[in-house]
Amino acid sequence: MSKVASVLSLEDPPWPPSVDEFFPPGLFGIDWLTKFMLMVWLAIAVIIVFFLVAYRNPKVVPGRTQWLAESIYGFTRDGIAKEVIGHEGVRFAPYLTTLLVFIAVTNLFAIIPLLQISPNSHIAFPAMLTLVTFVLYIYWGVKTHGAGGYLKKSLFPPDVPLPLYLLLTPIEFFMVFIIRPFTLALRLFANMFAGHMMLLVFTIGGFVLLNAGVLFAPISLLSWALTVVLTIFETLVALLQAYVFVLLTGSYLQASLTAEH
Amino acid sequence: MRGSLAAIGYGLAAIGPGIGVGLVFAAYIQATARQPETAGLNRPNLFLGLAVIEALALFGIAFGFLWQD
Numbered sequence: 001m002s003k004v005a006s007v008l009s010l011e012d013p014p015w016p017p018s019v020d021e022f023f024p025p026g027l028f029g030i031d032w033l034t035k036f037m038l039m040v041w042l043a044i045a046v047i048i049v050f051f052l053v054a055y056r057n058p059k060v061v062p063g064r065t066q067w068l069a070e071s072i073y074g075f076t077r078d079g080i081a082k083e084v085i086g087h088e089g090v091r092f093a094p095y096l097t098t099l100l101v102f103i104a105v106t107n108l109f110a111i112i113p114l115l116q117i118s119p120n121s122h123i124a125f126p127a128m129l130t131l132v133t134f135v136l137y138i139y140w141g142v143k144t145h146g147a148g149g150y151l152k153k154s155l156f157p158p159d160v161p162l163p164l165y166l167l168l169t170p171i172e173f174f175m176v177f178i179i180r181p182f183t184l185a186l187r188l189f190a191n192m193f194a195g196h197m198m199l200l201v202f203t204i205g206g207f208v209l210l211n212a213g214v215l216f217a218p219i220s221l222l223s224w225a226l227t228v229v230l231t232i233f234e235t236l237v238a239l240l241q242a243y244v245f246v247l248l249t250g251s252y253l254q255a256s257l258t259a260e261h
Numbered sequence: 262m263r264g265s266l267a268a269i270g271y272g273l274a275a276i277g278p279g280i281g282v283g284l285v286f287a288a289y290i291q292a293t294a295r296q297p298e299t300a301g302l303n304r305p306n307l308f309l310g311l312a313v314i315e316a317l318a319l320f321g322i323a324f325g326f327l328w329q330d
Contacts, residue, residue: 019326084305183316190319244312247305 015208017200022121022193036119043105043119073097076246084250085257092253095136099129100246103188107238110195111231118238121192123185130185133249141256150256184248191241195234202227267325274321281314 014021027033054069062070076097081089103120110118119125141150154176155169206223209216289307293300 080305183313186323187312187316187319190322194319194322240308244308247308248312251305251309 017204036122039109039119047101076100080246080250085254096246100242103245104239104242107242111234117196118192120188121196123189126185126188130181134181137252137256144257188241188245191237195237198230271321271325275318278314278318285310
């Protein structure tokens with residue numbers, strides 16, 4: 001059920017919007033069957049069907065659907081995999097593309113009418129995606145350099161005076177194994193969370209102003225106008241965050257793969 | 262007066278990242294104005310810098326909700 005529809009029927013909208021808005025009750029009386037779960041299934045179905053249709057009958061001169069699918073893959077392969085990781089990054093292009101498309105589609109749910117919330121505004125989904133990336137870059141680091149080599153490479157930067165390692169090694173450890181995965185998940189989560197909260201504030205805020213009396217009622221129009229502007233801004237943020245997530249995944253992979261200097 | 266002091270705290274917390282994001286984009290615009298052919302080369306770096314700085318402001322949002330009573 002959409003937020004706006006449930007608000008429209010209320011005389012006194014819930015104000016201020018709180019974290020409870022992110023925990024709608026399970027559908028059809030089943031606790032685990034939430035809106036978010038259905039949205040993730042929908043995203044997966046949409047992506048699989050889109051790419052299967054686009055590549056059902058590939059042509060040398062691509063049609064519109066095939067062109068779109070190829071542009072998305074080409075953008076990730078050339079713009080992120082090759083650019084950030086280097087030439088051997090091409091083998092990660094399928095993973096990066098999957099990640100980009102999945103995050104972009106689930107993020108865009110935040111602005112699609114009737115859905116209007118992104119699954120990524122629950123920390124569980126970004127955390128899971130981050131876990132995959134985290135395991136991947138550690139796996140490739142260990143595979144390329146060996147377990148000892150990878151630790152030495154990431155914890156002991158070369159060309160540093162010996163005493164400084166007392167300071168540098170804990171920082172590097174904190175950076176690589178804690179801060180990186182933590183910020184990666186939190187960035188996506190907080191962006192979608194804050195974005196949804198902002199839209200709620202201005203949408204519900206409009207109704208609150210409307211009920212607040214003759215003096216405040218006209219201001220609700222301004223509030224709803226801001227909702228429209230912020231929705232456009234949200235679209236930008238949704239796509240940008242998908243790009244940033246994949247870019248950082250690429251950058252972490254690159255850090256794991258490069259040889260010592 | 263009613264409300265949460267956390268809102269003021271978050272406002273203060275957003276100053277630093279705000280300045281940081283401004284500096285990153287200013288540097289990128291200046292770099293591409295002087296050397297337009299480096300636009301594509303610098304774009305990943307622009308977003309890497311943006312992502313690192315932005316994380317600070319987003320910590321503010323997340324912890325504000327995390328530490329509320």
